[in-house]
Amino acid sequence: MQIVKETAFMLKVTAFFCLFVFLIGPSYAKDEYYLTLRNNKVNLRQGPSFEHPIKLVYKKKFLPVLIKDKSDNFRKIIDHENNSGWIHVSQLSKKKAALNNVDNSIIFKRPSYYSKPLALVEKGRLCFIKKCEVKWCKVTSGDYTGWIVKSSLWGKIK
Incomplete structure (x- = not known):
């Protein structure tokens, strides 16, 4: 009888722990967020260290990237063309920028x-x-400041 009570108690504790982890765990998970490139030349690497080979080189300062994961001082990113890889944190900035992802968006007053309407914005233009x-x-x-529809932008728009 004592063994049955102990087993039932352990099952209740295990069930409570699993429920707690299932409900509370996701709130502590790091969400995806946007950053921008700090320099005019930034290396995207295949893995999270300087020993990993360079996959491609970005040549656009303040290009927005989506941060998906982290490993020590490297961040796994995805860009607007779905390229993914790792960038060192020293090459990332918190500057708010986005790319226009719609042909001929309009900046309004x-x-x-x-x-x-103040200007026509081509697809891929940095804002x-x-x-x-x-x-x-x-x-x-460029020389224009105004309002653009949020749905036409890809990047840090919050």
Whole structure:
């Protein structure tokens, strides 16, 4: 009888622990987030160390990248073309930037389609984010500052 009680107690403790880990664990998991490239030349490596070979070289300062994972001082990233690899943290910046991912987006004077259009933005154009609202982001691209539809941007728009 004593063995049955001990077994039942252990099953309850195990079930509680599993439920606790299942419900609470994901809240401690690191979410994906965006950073930008700090320099005009940044190496994307096949693995998380300087010993791993260079996969490709980025040549665009402030290009946004999505951080997926980390290992010591390296971050696993995915870019707007779905290239993935590892970049050293010294090559990453918190500057808010995004790429226009729609052909011929329009920068408006105010966050409304009825506002005055200021510029036409080509696909792949880098935009620096000033602030974002529900559906619009205030951006600077080249000599133009205005509002662009948030859904047309890829990068740090929060």
